[in-house]
Amino acid sequence: MKIDRRLITNFDWVVLCTVLFITVVGIMTIFSATRPLIGGEQPSFYIKQIYWLFIGLVALALVVSVDYIWLSRTSHIVYAVGLLLLLAVLILGRIGLGAQRWINIGPFSFQPSELFKLCFILMLSRYMSMIHGTMSIRNILIAFFAFVFLPLLLLLKQPDLGTAVILLLIFVLMVLAKGVGRKVITLAVIIALISVPFVGNIIWDELKDYQKKRLLAFVQPDIDPEGVSYHINQSKVAIGSGGAFGKGYLKGTQGPFRFLPEKHTDFVFSVFAEEWGFIGSLFLLAVYLILILRGLDTAKRAKDEFGRLLSLGITFMFLVYCFVNIGMTIGLMPVVGIPLPFMSYGGTALVTNFIAAGILINIRARRFELFY
Amino acid sequence: MKTNGSERIRVIAFATVLLFLVLTVRLLQLQVLQGEKFKRLSNENRLRIEKVPAPRGIIYDRNGIPLVKNSPYYCVSLLPEMLKKTDLNAIAKFLNIDAEELNRKIENRKPFEPIKLKGGLSFKEVAFIEARLSDYPALIIDVEETRHYLYGKVGAHLIGYLGKLNPSQAKRPDFKDIPREAFIGQWGVEKLFDKTLRGIPGKRVIEVDALGRQLRLLHEEPPVKGDDLYLSIDINLQKAAEEAFGRRTGALVALKPSTGEILSLVSRPSFDPNLFARGISYTDWLRLIRSRKAPMLNRALQSQYPPGSTFKLITAIAALEKEVIKPETTFNCTGGISHGRWSFGCWKPGGHGTLSLYRAITESCDVYFYLAGKEAGINSIAEYARQFGLGEETGIRLVKEKTGLIPDKAWKKRVKNEPWYLGETYNASIGQGYVLTTPAQLAMMISAISNGGYIYEPRLTRIESPVEPVRKVKVKKETLDIIKDALRGVVADEHGTGYAARSTVVDIGGKTGTAQVISAKRRQQVPEALRDHAWFVAFAPVENPEIALVVFVEHGGHGSETAAPIAKKAIEAYLSPKENKSEDR
Numbered sequence: 001m002k003i004d005r006r007l008i009t010n011f012d013w014v015v016l017c018t019v020l021f022i023t024v025v026g027i028m029t030i031f032s033a034t035r036p037l038i039g040g041e042q043p044s045f046y047i048k049q050i051y052w053l054f055i056g057l058v059a060l061a062l063v064v065s066v067d068y069i070w071l072s073r074t075s076h077i078v079y080a081v082g083l084l085l086l087l088a089v090l091i092l093g094r095i096g097l098g099a100q101r102w103i104n105i106g107p108f109s110f111q112p113s114e115l116f117k118l119c120f121i122l123m124l125s126r127y128m129s130m131i132h133g134t135m136s137i138r139n140i141l142i143a144f145f146a147f148v149f150l151p152l153l154l155l156l157k158q159p160d161l162g163t164a165v166i167l168l169l170i171f172v173l174m175v176l177a178k179g180v181g182r183k184v185i186t187l188a189v190i191i192a193l194i195s196v197p198f199v200g201n202i203i204w205d206e207l208k209d210y211q212k213k214r215l216l217a218f219v220q221p222d223i224d225p226e227g228v229s230y231h232i233n234q235s236k237v238a239i240g241s242g243g244a245f246g247k248g249y250l251k252g253t254q255g256p257f258r259f260l261p262e263k264h265t266d267f268v269f270s271v272f273a274e275e276w277g278f279i280g281s282l283f284l285l286a287v288y289l290i291l292i293l294r295g296l297d298t299a300k301r302a303k304d305e306f307g308r309l310l311s312l313g314i315t316f317m318f319l320v321y322c323f324v325n326i327g328m329t330i331g332l333m334p335v336v337g338i339p340l341p342f343m344s345y346g347g348t349a350l351v352t353n354f355i356a357a358g359i360l361i362n363i364r365a366r367r368f369e370l371f372y
Numbered sequence: 373m374k375t376n377g378s379e380r381i382r383v384i385a386f387a388t389v390l391l392f393l394v395l396t397v398r399l400l401q402l403q404v405l406q407g408e409k410f411k412r413l414s415n416e417n418r419l420r421i422e423k424v425p426a427p428r429g430i431i432y433d434r435n436g437i438p439l440v441k442n443s444p445y446y447c448v449s450l451l452p453e454m455l456k457k458t459d460l461n462a463i464a465k466f467l468n469i470d471a472e473e474l475n476r477k478i479e480n481r482k483p484f485e486p487i488k489l490k491g492g493l494s495f496k497e498v499a500f501i502e503a504r505l506s507d508y509p510a511l512i513i514d515v516e517e518t519r520h521y522l523y524g525k526v527g528a529h530l531i532g533y534l535g536k537l538n539p540s541q542a543k544r545p546d547f548k549d550i551p552r553e554a555f556i557g558q559w560g561v562e563k564l565f566d567k568t569l570r571g572i573p574g575k576r577v578i579e580v581d582a583l584g585r586q587l588r589l590l591h592e593e594p595p596v597k598g599d600d601l602y603l604s605i606d607i608n609l610q611k612a613a614e615e616a617f618g619r620r621t622g623a624l625v626a627l628k629p630s631t632g633e634i635l636s637l638v639s640r641p642s643f644d645p646n647l648f649a650r651g652i653s654y655t656d657w658l659r660l661i662r663s664r665k666a667p668m669l670n671r672a673l674q675s676q677y678p679p680g681s682t683f684k685l686i687t688a689i690a691a692l693e694k695e696v697i698k699p700e701t702t703f704n705c706t707g708g709i710s711h712g713r714w715s716f717g718c719w720k721p722g723g724h725g726t727l728s729l730y731r732a733i734t735e736s737c738d739v740y741f742y743l744a745g746k747e748a749g750i751n752s753i754a755e756y757a758r759q760f761g762l763g764e765e766t767g768i769r770l771v772k773e774k775t776g777l778i779p780d781k782a783w784k785k786r787v788k789n790e791p792w793y794l795g796e797t798y799n800a801s802i803g804q805g806y807v808l809t810t811p812a813q814l815a816m817m818i819s820a821i822s823n824g825g826y827i828y829e830p831r832l833t834r835i836e837s838p839v840e841p842v843r844k845v846k847v848k849k850e851t852l853d854i855i856k857d858a859l860r861g862v863v864a865d866e867h868g869t870g871y872a873a874r875s876t877v878v879d880i881g882g883k884t885g886t887a888q889v890i891s892a893k894r895r896q897q898v899p900e901a902l903r904d905h906a907w908f909v910a911f912a913p914v915e916n917p918e919i920a921l922v923v924f925v926e927h928g929g930h931g932s933e934t935a936a937p938i939a940k941k942a943i944e945a946y947l948s949p950k951e952n953k954s955e956d957r
Binding site: 236243257274281282293296299300308323331332 | 398
């Protein structure tokens with residue numbers, strides 16, 4: 001396959017630069033968060049993340065080089081493979097943090113749910129792109145039961161409540177973005193109002209203890225400062241103690257002193273905010289905002305409905321992950337244990353996100369016409 | 373449709389900016405508005421302030437002999453943060469402790485505090501555990517200080533013991549700076565002079581991680597050792613006195629007549645304060661408080677009995693001072709007198725015949741004092757008794773004292789709403805009936821009689837310069853000289869009731885007494901539990917007394933048999949030259 005010249009002239013450097021910037025900041029923060037305090041060896045997390053960054057860049061380059069139409073054509077297969085991986089995790093997955101989320105392949109731990117979210121968006125985009133006009137109730141129900149229900153079930157079984165809720169959220173956002181009639185909205189509001197107490201109870205009963213505790217702790221963070229709400233409180237202490245200008249790089253204490261749990265994964269933003277303060281946090285938020293707005297712009301300019309929906313889906317994914325994760329670290333959201341895109345330590349998520357960024361670049365580069 | 377789509381995207385972009393604005397506002401609130409608060413919390417997280425207990429002051433006797441010492445106490449504890457990663461069964465096995473007890477300790481733990489698993493480790497055990505600590509990272513070995521009472525049971529009631537700060541004390545402001553786990557004085561001198569002995573705890577500011585592991589020492593204020601304390605007691609006297617009691621129960625209080633210093637304070641049976649040094653076990657405590665012989669009762673201050681014939685000194689002083697008798701006044705003792713349908717016997721069934729005050733005291737004639745008391749009247753007897761400190765607290769604050777009881781007409785009217793009868797004066801004149809005194813009160817009395825009538829505040833610590841008496845009893849010097857002369861006769865004369873206290877070393881004055889338990893005549897044949905209590909008050913040397921004391925023996929029969937020999941041994945132990953006395957000061 002030869003690479004067209006226009007692919008380079010239309011290459012979206014904004015997405016690549018923001019994503020690279022965030023990843024490098026992430027690696028620096030992972031280094032700081034995991035640094036040993038007295039003597040001892042620096043844990044290799046940051047090195048592994050650098051490897052993953054290069055793998056991600058290669059994946060991005062590959063994704064950019066193929067026309068995204070090809071993604072549309074293979075979306076069924078990709079989705080099926082994603083589902084199989086989710087199933088496999090249930091069977092092979094090892095126990096970790098009270099949930100089965102990994103598959104071990106040689107020395108690597110592979111987290112299918114991270115990859116699946118992209119397969120899911122791809123499939124939904126493909127399906128919705130074939131619908132003309134707004135979505136009817138029938139369309140929504142078909143989409144839900146054909147593509148959302150089963151993965152939701154598998155994810156809840158893991159249980160990975162965070163990813164399940166976020167997939168559902170992405171689905172709803174994509175449906176809304178695709179457009180729905182007034183009838184659907186009215187119906188949805190009525191059903192929602194009626195079912196909330198029942199569904200609430202059913203979900204509550206199905207939750208594991210640690211999940212219930214996290215929700216309770218979110219509602220009332222002061223009930224037991226040493227127990228459930230420990231995560232939230234320590235995260236707030238980390239972020240708040242950063243003050244306006246931060247404690248300085250490698251000067252944070254909450255992470256390396258182990259007061260913050262999951263300091264290099266789910267709570268990496270807390271470590272960053274402690275060291276860089278309000279100014280640094282604001283800057284990082286701005287970079288994320290640029291990435292998301294750029295994604296929306298790509299969607300607006302996409303040459304076809306599939307490209308539009310796919311870039312919207314990916315942008316929603318970034319937005320939802322970003323908001324829920326940072327919202328969690330500052331006590332606006334319950335602790336759901338999802339990573340911050342490009343920042344958190346984790347290979348599968350990083351590579352997936354680089355592929356997603358690659359798709360955005362791809363759609364933007366090919367926005368005018370077919371290359372062949 | 374296309375315009376519709378881009379319109380929607382614009383809405384989404386707007387919503388996105390709004391969401392980011394929410395995050396920004398929240399960050400502004402946490403980092404800028406509440407930044408200082410969280411900075412403080414972050415430092416509190418990271419910094420642990422440890423209070424370092426101060427070495428406790430040493431307690432010495434009046435001659436500088438140490439009575440206590442501080443020894444290291446090794447304790448192995450479990451870091452609660454490591455609980456989840458720790459195999460408790462392995463630890464229970466390793467330390468050879470009961471797994472159930474271990475679980476109970478973990479359940480009752482306080483947050484963030486190491487859980488004490490085993491204390492009082494020997495050096496061998498410490499070495500054994502330390503060598504294997506790398507296998508058990510949750511364990512730490514602490515060294516603390518513990519109090520060792522060198523003389524064990526000797527003087528335990530006076531020296532006291534340490535105990536953990538109890539919850540009600542922890543709330544009081546004077547214990548604010550005491551580390552929660554610290555031991556403070558809870559009994560005796562250890563409690564009374566706790567502030568002196570305690571010292572000022574030091575402080576260590578340590579940087580810790582969330583596992584409680586110490587990373588760096590940032591700041592240290594060393595503790596200030598507590599002040600040493602020199603007690604008024606003479607430990608050799610104390611030891612001799614306690615040994616003299618043998619298995620008998622009772623009390624001894626010895627004072628220095630010229631200062632009021634307490635030379636010895638014995639309450640038998642005693643207890644071992646070393647049991648309390650690291651917190652007494654529940655079973656040991658039950659054994660102590662349930663014991664029939666009540667070892668925790670301070671008999672010197674908390675038991676009150678009729679003073680018996682020792683009270684005749686008060687009757688004699690009252691009668692002399694009120695000039696109803698003269699030393700030469702004689703009465704005829706025929707073995708008893710009768711009053712209405714009651715008869716009041718003398719302890720000597722055949723009677724003493726005609727005798728004057730001197731012989732009445734030395735031979736302890738009851739009839740003489742019935743009549744002298746009758747002449748003086750109960751109110752005069754009570755007046756002089758109170759002047760000598762009877763019927764009121766002595767002010768030795770070791771425990772809550774009993775006050776004793778000195779009855780008079782007003783008391784009878786107030787309490788019983790009855791007039792005073794002459795028969796009751798007879799009883800009171802020989803220290804029976806309503807009259808009650810504690811051993812400490814009689815010690816105050818005999819001290820004042822021996823020193824010319826001066827009442828000193830009783831002191832537990834050695835005085836470094838002469839002290840002023842609290843008051844002087846309103847008794848003429850000649851009166852006291854007459855009494856003292858007779859008291860010398862009690863011990864020195866062949867017919868004296870205190871003959872058993874006669875010493876070849878020193879000239880002793882004293883008076884026996886018997887507190888009736890039952891009014892049976894033949895006391896020798898009753899079982900020990902019903903036998904009378906024996907008293908002996910004494911001082912020595914008679915001229916310029918250096919020690920005044922009281923001996924009280926529960927169920928000891930007559931004072932001359934059991935109490936007087938104990939007094940003699942105690943006095944000799946104090947006054948005879950000792951080898952170790954010179955080397956200690």
